[in-house]
Amino acid sequence: MKLKKTLAAAAACAVLFLTAACSAGTDAGVLFREAKMGAEQMKSCSASMKSTLVFTANGTRHEFLSSSAMTYTADPFALKAVQSSQNDGQKSSSETYTVTENGGLWFYGKNADGWQKTSAAGLDTSPLQQIDVLTLLQYVKDEKYVRETTLNSRKVHKIELKMDSGALRSTIENIVTASGMAGDSKTIVQTLLNSAPPVYGYGYIDTDSDRLVRIELDTSQILDQVFQNIDGSSVTIHVTKSIISGDISNIGRAPAVALPEDAKAASSVQACG
Numbered sequence: 001m002k003l004k005k006t007l008a009a010a011a012a013c014a015v016l017f018l019t020a021a022c023s024a025g026t027d028a029g030v031l032f033r034e035a036k037m038g039a040e041q042m043k044s045c046s047a048s049m050k051s052t053l054v055f056t057a058n059g060t061r062h063e064f065l066s067s068s069a070m071t072y073t074a075d076p077f078a079l080k081a082v083q084s085s086q087n088d089g090q091k092s093s094s095e096t097y098t099v100t101e102n103g104g105l106w107f108y109g110k111n112a113d114g115w116q117k118t119s120a121a122g123l124d125t126s127p128l129q130q131i132d133v134l135t136l137l138q139y140v141k142d143e144k145y146v147r148e149t150t151l152n153s154r155k156v157h158k159i160e161l162k163m164d165s166g167a168l169r170s171t172i173e174n175i176v177t178a179s180g181m182a183g184d185s186k187t188i189v190q191t192l193l194n195s196a197p198p199v200y201g202y203g204y205i206d207t208d209s210d211r212l213v214r215i216e217l218d219t220s221q222i223l224d225q226v227f228q229n230i231d232g233s234s235v236t237i238h239v240t241k242s243i244i245s246g247d248i249s250n251i252g253r254a255p256a257v258a259l260p261e262d263a264k265a266a267s268s269v270q271a272c273g
Contacts, residue, residue: 057179133246
């Protein structure tokens with residue numbers, strides 16, 4: 001009986017050793033760089049992103065929710081973006097298109113007066129610039145392999161991503177504006193960013209295709225720490241929830257972007273600036 005227990009323990013240790021050795025032998029940097037290059041070279045994809053921010057300012061609760069769904073095609077370039085948001089109960093939504101027409105790029109948006117189009121000449125059309133979730137990649141400074149796991153029934157590599165504080169900018173701007181802190185200092189956002197510790201998130205890379213399929217960040221504790229370290233502010237901020245997640249799917253097989261019929265008669269307006 002003791003022999004069987006000993007053999008079982010030895011077998012378990014061997015499995016753990018092999019698993020650890022496999023993880024240790026996986027170069028997270030190489031995986032991530034190849035996945036990033038693959039994202040840059042995508043011919044088409046679908047993408048979604050969600051953001052939740054909950055905080056209190058001098059005891060008053062604020063809740064910001066936003067989501068986006070995109071369809072991207074590289075050649076000819078086309079991008080459909082459907083966005084919705086709810087800021088302290090105030091809801092808004094939009095649907096926009098950026099498409100290639102007669103050798104140029106045009107942006108279509110709808111307002112109370114109907115569809116309008118504006119020249120998008122000079123636009124950087126790369127996926128890393130146009131797809132919301134992929135714009136987070138510019139802040140990644142280091143990668144660490146976590147483990148192989150399962151995401152939506154597919155095997156993926158889970159990679160820890162160390163990012164610089166720039167990944168927090170839009171969230172901090174939202175908090176500063178909504179709380180009224182902007183009146184305390186014109187440089188408050190940059191000051192807060194400078195005081196922020198490193199940001200950590202996770203990237204998920206499909207084991208079969210080596211494609212990046214998901215990025216997620218939970219910056220709740222980091223942001224709460226940043227705002228707790230402010231001296232002399234008239235506003236007290238407590239961040240209870242700050243989560244961003246995004247998914248990339250239909251890589252290379254996304255549906256074509258079709259401009260709505262009523263948008264084709266859009267009036268042309270000159271871009272501001």
